[in-house]
Amino acid sequence: MRSADRIEFTSPQFALLSDTQKEDLHLAALEVLRRTGIRFHHRGALEMLKKAGAFVSDGNLVKFPARLVDEALASPPSRIVMCDRDGAPAMLLEGTKTHFGTGSDCLNLLDSETGAHRPFTQADIVNGYRLCDALPNIHFVMSIGIPSDVDPALTYDVQMALMLEHTTKPIVFVTNDGASCRRAIDMAAAVAGGHEALRAQQHILLYSEPSSPLQQSETAVDKLLLMAEHELPVVHSPGPQMGATAPITMAGGLVMSLAEILSSLVVHQLRKPGAPFVFGAGLHHMDMGAMQICYASPEFQLTKAAVAEMGRWYGLPTWGYAGCSDAKVMDEQAALEAMLSVLMAKLSGANLIHDVGYMESGLTTSFEMIVLTDELVAMTDHLMKGIEVSDATLMVDELDEVGPGGNFLATRATLKRFREFWFPSLLDRRTRPQWLEAGATTLGQRLAAKVRDILRDHQPKPLPPDVKQRVWEIVSSAQ
Numbered sequence: 001m002r003s004a005d006r007i008e009f010t011s012p013q014f015a016l017l018s019d020t021q022k023e024d025l026h027l028a029a030l031e032v033l034r035r036t037g038i039r040f041h042h043r044g045a046l047e048m049l050k051k052a053g054a055f056v057s058d059g060n061l062v063k064f065p066a067r068l069v070d071e072a073l074a075s076p077p078s079r080i081v082m083c084d085r086d087g088a089p090a091m092l093l094e095g096t097k098t099h100f101g102t103g104s105d106c107l108n109l110l111d112s113e114t115g116a117h118r119p120f121t122q123a124d125i126v127n128g129y130r131l132c133d134a135l136p137n138i139h140f141v142m143s144i145g146i147p148s149d150v151d152p153a154l155t156y157d158v159q160m161a162l163m164l165e166h167t168t169k170p171i172v173f174v175t176n177d178g179a180s181c182r183r184a185i186d187m188a189a190a191v192a193g194g195h196e197a198l199r200a201q202q203h204i205l206l207y208s209e210p211s212s213p214l215q216q217s218e219t220a221v222d223k224l225l226l227m228a229e230h231e232l233p234v235v236h237s238p239g240p241q242m243g244a245t246a247p248i249t250m251a252g253g254l255v256m257s258l259a260e261i262l263s264s265l266v267v268h269q270l271r272k273p274g275a276p277f278v279f280g281a282g283l284h285h286m287d288m289g290a291m292q293i294c295y296a297s298p299e300f301q302l303t304k305a306a307v308a309e310m311g312r313w314y315g316l317p318t319w320g321y322a323g324c325s326d327a328k329v330m331d332e333q334a335a336l337e338a339m340l341s342v343l344m345a346k347l348s349g350a351n352l353i354h355d356v357g358y359m360e361s362g363l364t365t366s367f368e369m370i371v372l373t374d375e376l377v378a379m380t381d382h383l384m385k386g387i388e389v390s391d392a393t394l395m396v397d398e399l400d401e402v403g404p405g406g407n408f409l410a411t412r413a414t415l416k417r418f419r420e421f422w423f424p425s426l427l428d429r430r431t432r433p434q435w436l437e438a439g440a441t442t443l444g445q446r447l448a449a450k451v452r453d454i455l456r457d458h459q460p461k462p463l464p465p466d467v468k469q470r471v472w473e474i475v476s477s478a479q
Helices: 019-036 043-052 066-073 122-134 152-166 178-192 195-201 218-230 250-271 298-314 332-348 367-384 396-402 412-420 432-437 443-457 465-477
Strands: 008-010 038-040 055-057 061-063 080-083 089-093 099-102 108-110 117-119 171-173 204-208 234-236 284-287 319-321 352-356 364-366 387-389
Touching: 019 061, 019 066, 019 250, 019 298, 038 043, 038 250, 043 055, 043 218, 043 250, 066 250, 099 122, 099 367, 108 367, 122 152, 122 367, 122 443, 152 171, 152 178, 152 465, 178 195, 178 204, 178 218, 178 465, 195 218, 204 218, 218 234, 218 250, 234 250, 250 298, 284 298, 298 319, 298 332, 319 332, 332 367, 352 367, 364 367, 367 443
Parallel strands: 099 352, 108 364, 171 204, 204 234, 319 352
Antiparallel strands: 008 387, 038 061, 055 061, 080 089, 108 117
């Protein structure tokens, strides 16, 4: 018999790997670390690893006993609470909770006003940050574009200063070396009220990468260790291409990526045990016909789901991708691929899902794609609620009250609950006559209009003048 007050709530789930497959992938990665090793182009890391018991040969080739990996996996936190600029909790990186944000460093923008494909400017990236600040389902901001009208030596400093100034949302940042990473941390600390306050708030997270296959560069390790010292979160995410910089099979690419991530985690935890670390990899494949990296392929959807599952298996917060497309303009292909990637990201449950707005395999950003993804995240949020089965929702009394031949339009339950369904803001459900009367706009036109409306009306909460001045003084110090 069913309990009178029992509520069963089941949401959609996606499971790709069995426990045995996860174990096999992990053991294969341990064997790569033991037998083949990773080249570390960083003297300090080599010294730490050798002292900890790793085997160093041929100058900088590091081979790892399994003990070092086991100890590293036992050390970092299983959850990270990221805060907004004011220190309020904004994102819980745990379990299968998902949060969406933009990508970094695109060269080009699809201009929302003219449709032109052109290089980014500083004004464009400010507009991008303001747009993201206004969208409720874009949860964090990444740098989006490389401004062509900024001194290249200051690109990352300017990006960081402008993100801190033009959004209150958590920030994922990139830098080109340890010095610029330190300045980014100092800028964020100036906003937070000091380095200790920043450590407590966890307002920023660094994205960096190994050098696939099986190498760690000096600059990447500099940044990795610096974030560990400050106990600020970092994702050190491989970005290999199967068939080019990774083995051609998905399993082989996963094994190599796991080896690179685990080697990163070992040195990270040796520098500061317990420092927060996010598990991630962007394992794409090379389209041998187009000779391009693929952001929307079925294979990429599978590998990023596998990475999320492995990260949870290791007990770490996870990193993912969505809202991106290989299309060149904001067309039907872009919408189709965005929907696929958002749905797969939700079902696979990665915690930090970036690259929203990416087009042309990561070379171009579309503000309309960012707005579309905001809508798709809201849609899939409702999908993931699943179906509640309880006395309140089975509606046996309601069915008896209305009876055969009646209708439910005006019942108390309908009036109370109809707003629980999802109502789109951009997708159109009206009849054709209603649509024609309202202007017969396409989705693309409505997306562009929403971009224009936000950029016209929305102003993020400003930084206090003295804090803003201190941030830009740090940028100036880079010169």
